[in-house]
Amino acid sequence: MIAVEVNESLRERMAESGLTQAELANAVNTELWNSGYGGTVSDRTVRNWLTGKTRWPHRRQRDALEAVFDCPITHLGFKQRGNPQESLEDRMLRRRFISASAGVALTTAPVPASAQAAATRVGMGDVARLLAKFTVLVANDHRYGGKLTIENQASALAGEALSLQARGGASQRVRNALYSCAASFTSSAMWAAIDGRRFAAAQRHFDRASSLAAMSGDSTIQFRIWSHAGSLYRHLERPVDALAANDVARSLPIARRDQVFASLGHARHAAIHGLTGDARAVRQTLGHAQEALERADQAGQRPVWINAFYDQAELASLAVAAYLSLGYYAEAEAHAHRSLSLLRPGLHRTKAIITARLAHAQLGQGDLEPAVATAMSLASSPVDQHPRVSTMLDDFGNALRTAAPASPLTKTWDAY
Template identity: 75%
Template sequence: MEGNQILKARMAESGFTQAELAEAVNADLRAAGYEGTVSDRTVRNWLTGKTRWPHHRQRAALEAVFNCPVTELGFAARGGDSSRTAPPEDPVHRRRFVSASAGVALAATTAAPAYGAQPRVGASDVQRLLSKFAVVIASDHRYGGKLTIETQASALAGEAIALQARGTASQRVRGALYGCAASFTSSAMWAAIDGRRFDAAQRHFDRASSLAAMSGDTAIQFRIWSHAGSLYRHMVRPADALAANDVARRLPIARRDPLFASLGHARHAAIHGLTGDSRAVRQALGHAQDALQQADTAEQRPVWMTAFYDQAELENLALAAYLALGDYEGAEAYAHRSLAMLRPEMQRTRAITTARLAQAQLGQGDLEPAVATAMSIPGEPTGQHPRVTGMLHDFGNTLRLTAPSSPHTRTWDEFAHDTRRNQL
């Protein structure tokens, strides 16, 4: 079956993936007071031709998204009756434009002709998207790694792309919309990395890097390539991690802004830890510290950067590097410094740092404090974070190999068993 090649071409022209088109249609449906039930499978059925004539509400939403009659999207009514394009409750003289980021539908006047001039998309639309981006960042710092965060961020990227298709905008605003879509997609990428869903993270990276290139925003390009370095580090692919992080470090913003330079160096140190190169780790951390001290704290920067990178995060990346090197005494020192400086809202990072501290203490043979540290991590919600549960699982395995008959091992096993039972 040839499928709906016209819809496929229009999606490519507008920059929609299947998931983004589904979310754009759902946003229009919700704004009209209906439930958004369109999924990737729904869009796939449209593309393959399995569904040749969507439900009338979906047709109206498709018309609003693409600003044309649904028959111009490759759909045909059964028996060729194209007069069924518009449903009775949504006449063609009533266009629906959705500002999805605000969740508000803006109706054109009934006197306006169908499929007339598109609405103007401006800086206020971008600002509404950015306010939602701040919510995603806050959720990540509290919980991190959750599929719901990944899904939410992907949906918001779809909203940003939908605005591109629905309205006219200046070149500057279009660049900002691509930047918003790239930002949301990079958050979806990070949530997938954090949740150990590496295949999904790679797909988000491919999409985010394309959007970032179209935005011309070197700050978001830095974030995406830096995330790619972290992705490959967690996959234990240090050569790829160093190469990706080098792309970030060579961007103009890393040369212009010491805070970006510092983060690039700090993440390089964490990657070098995997290679066992202690000299490179120390050198990178020295460069990161020097750059951080030069950074102007009053300078305006993206919310994703100011929300997480500071001295506490530098210490945390140093902790990761020294753990990888097997320098457990040094790792413990960095862990304590990071925990002392972490902001209260950084709950996910606190749990990860505490789990790393327990590993560093165990590596030195300090069984009792190591077990006490591991047991101090709250069970909900951060104790259920994929990275934390993975580290605690490794902690338990190492503890049993190191001291199988120790009372501290029995204490940990009982605690871990009770924790798992309470989570069922």
């Protein structure tokens, strides 16, 4: 009887990435689909990997796992029985052989030119199918946020858009739309990395996304990318770079044509000004954001990504960030309560972030009991273990211990 060895390496990798068994199964299936295969991995499959019942997955699953975690399969705790481990060079040779064999096979069966053209023609229907997948991805991002799976899925969608570019004939309109899709998907990967505090990866996604956006000629996606860059530098506490990046976004034509974009640009500028300690600039830009949002045509046609999150609740949330940075805790608390009261259902990640900020605002005013109660309300569900939320709760505990080291409430928090 062969002893079953629990796969601790895979378990640790999943914990680091914040992945559940079902989420890992979905991520692997996405990689399989993007590679042209059917996705048949379930949470039971993942459970077999974790318990050691399956010690060496199928080759396609191994390739997909490597893509999800961006590391060799052996680093995930999998071991091949019997024959020695296949080397990286062997795998590369095998892949080249398969590709070459496929090429030879294709040349033996000529396809009529008209059939080839029809098969390789790319149209707006292909773009629509990509955007439908993107809608699902955006919904998952706002539900969970910061997950490595979301970052990987967004990157895979960008690759799918670019593969359509290379596949065959398309009009210039379709080509521009595909570049816009690729830029938008890469921007989502960038945001997931920012949200998960994987800042080096976010910078790489930004470099690629900005190039793709330039090729698309779409100022809407250019706005998103440069606005994300402003948020990236704000999280890195580089306010000068953040203001410069956000100014690029605010100067784009879309910010002049559509007041919703103008409002978002002003609101994010206010959050950055909070880091500089400029209270006057914070109040002024928040005022501009509010005025623009009130002037906006709410029935206007806009991309799914901005419709999914930006409204009065998000404006108030950015105001919370700005006033917390300034140390204006009463104003921060008021905006936090307003944001939570207006927040749309389903934005679980956003709700957790605002609640963590509310706890900081209450603590800053010396209201220990409500602050601890607010913070403790966050420590019970998976979404509350989001990297940004976890960092804010760690900071909250440190501030609480500094403010009231001997308080029973501090002891209660530490025990909790």
